[in-house]
Amino acid sequence: MDIKKSSNYDSWGRVFHYDHYVMRMDSSVDYESNPDLIFSNLSSTKDPKKCLVYGQGRSYGDSCLLKDGLLLDSSSYSKILSFDDKRGVLRAQAGITLDEILRFVVPKGWFLPVTPGTKYVSLGGAIANDVHGKNHHKQGTFGNHIEKLLLLRSNGVFECSLTQNEDLFRATISGLGLTGIILWADLKLTPIKSHLIDTVNIKIKNLDEFFDMSNKYDSDYESTVAWIDCIAKGKDLGRGIFMLGNHAESYTKPYNPNSGRPILSVPFDFPNFTLNSFTIKLFNLAYYYKQIPRVQKKRVHFDGFYYPLDIISKWNRIYGSRGFYQYQFVVGVDKKDVVTKCLEKIASSNMASFLAVLKKFGDVSSPGMLSFPKPGYTLALDFPNYHEKLSKLFSDLDELVLEAGGRLYPAKDAMMDRNLFCSMYPEYKEFKKYVDPLMASSFYQRVFE
Numbered sequence: 001m002d003i004k005k006s007s008n009y010d011s012w013g014r015v016f017h018y019d020h021y022v023m024r025m026d027s028s029v030d031y032e033s034n035p036d037l038i039f040s041n042l043s044s045t046k047d048p049k050k051c052l053v054y055g056q057g058r059s060y061g062d063s064c065l066l067k068d069g070l071l072l073d074s075s076s077y078s079k080i081l082s083f084d085d086k087r088g089v090l091r092a093q094a095g096i097t098l099d100e101i102l103r104f105v106v107p108k109g110w111f112l113p114v115t116p117g118t119k120y121v122s123l124g125g126a127i128a129n130d131v132h133g134k135n136h137h138k139q140g141t142f143g144n145h146i147e148k149l150l151l152l153r154s155n156g157v158f159e160c161s162l163t164q165n166e167d168l169f170r171a172t173i174s175g176l177g178l179t180g181i182i183l184w185a186d187l188k189l190t191p192i193k194s195h196l197i198d199t200v201n202i203k204i205k206n207l208d209e210f211f212d213m214s215n216k217y218d219s220d221y222e223s224t225v226a227w228i229d230c231i232a233k234g235k236d237l238g239r240g241i242f243m244l245g246n247h248a249e250s251y252t253k254p255y256n257p258n259s260g261r262p263i264l265s266v267p268f269d270f271p272n273f274t275l276n277s278f279t280i281k282l283f284n285l286a287y288y289y290k291q292i293p294r295v296q297k298k299r300v301h302f303d304g305f306y307y308p309l310d311i312i313s314k315w316n317r318i319y320g321s322r323g324f325y326q327y328q329f330v331v332g333v334d335k336k337d338v339v340t341k342c343l344e345k346i347a348s349s350n351m352a353s354f355l356a357v358l359k360k361f362g363d364v365s366s367p368g369m370l371s372f373p374k375p376g377y378t379l380a381l382d383f384p385n386y387h388e389k390l391s392k393l394f395s396d397l398d399e400l401v402l403e404a405g406g407r408l409y410p411a412k413d414a415m416m417d418r419n420l421f422c423s424m425y426p427e428y429k430e431f432k433k434y435v436d437p438l439m440a441s442s443f444y445q446r447v448f449e
């Protein structure tokens, strides 16, 4: 197997730049019978000492990186192995992307049960971070829909499900790639009658309206989420657009699998000054006022509703070479005041960008041991890399979130230290038992070791 040294593997936030040893996983190779093809490349005395699977690098921080370690690039490990069209269960190699899955299953009348805000993530990455989507209040997390998976560890191969190697299954769902290499997984899909989504966008004047709308609409809509103008302050704090969607009940247009392809690509890093508080303010104002009526109803392709950002590939370059951070937390349903306080701090810092999303999580519990979602409110925001100024803001927010019993999302995080992580995830003690001794990530080294 070819191993090359490379400095080309970054995470989405592009704050860390590491050298890695890289081995590409190959769909035609039988790793299940030959685990040594991977693990024999590791040495206890010189690099690479440990390995980690790299999916599509859509995690923002360092959970998909392993400085000086062996990255197993799974992008070509993406075969569909079987499809049960009666039950809607797809078995595929873990490097397949959600985009590839959609192209295969939508024409057959099936859809992803849960999807994050980009379809360019791998099946393995979606399991390892136990991702959530706009329908968390109905369907829980991605891990709730994994029936079985095959895990390659340095001590063997294990089929895992809720009835077989259950603990290893729970540790692997949300296991941050540390419990082993997921070779394939069985994903249970959702039946649909149409690839179109009936959407309703409602302008909200402030945070209180957001809280009211989630209570009012979450039971009638599969998907709900709000875009928030994170620059607005005072009586406008939390104003934004509340977006609701249900799959349409009938086909009105044939499905075109190519319609969601990126139409633009950012070809180079924008200068670091492009996104500053002035341009961000302008964008937020324009986005808020672009919708004139208070309520707007439309029937749209699922790409427009679930993946609006995918239309521009490599959009992370607009933050320039300094990169950017995402901050995502969740606090309980009774902690609305903490959401308000955090948003006040963020708005008055003038540092957040235009990508701010607020959602109410439901109470479907995940099988994942370290799963991030819990019932309550989750706020996610992007911030250009303002270095010390930003770490001061983050540590003020951390304090509020921790005090409220909330936590941060590892897939997005690039700053937590060990104490904070262990306080937010007391489950880490149990989880550590399942970490494969030959696997690690830079995130792991930052918060576990």
Ligand SMILES: Cc1cc2nc3c(=O)[nH]c(=O)nc-3n(C[C@H](O)[C@H](O)[C@H](O)COP(=O)(O)OP(=O)(O)OC[C@H]3O[C@@H](n4cnc5c(N)ncnc54)[C@H](O)[C@@H]3O)c2cc1C
Pocket: 012, 052, 053, 054, 055, 056, 057, 058, 059, 060, 063, 064, 074, 094, 095, 115, 116, 117, 118, 120, 121, 122, 123, 124, 125, 126, 127, 128, 129, 130, 131, 132, 133, 134, 176, 177, 178, 180, 181, 182, 183, 309, 411, 412, 441
């Ligand atoms: C625009 C955008 C929107 C997003 N929206 C959401 C959202 O709405 N909800 C949400 O939850 N997340 C969201 N995310 C985060 C993203 O969904 C997760 O970070 C996801 O896990 C990335 O998948 P990936 O294939 O890129 O994995 P990577 O980022 O490459 O890796 C993530 C983790 O998965 C592990 N992994 C990957 N493959 C395997 C395997 N075969 N076996 C074992 N471990 C493996 C890696 O080791 C690593 O620990 C978003 C990201 C972006 C860029």
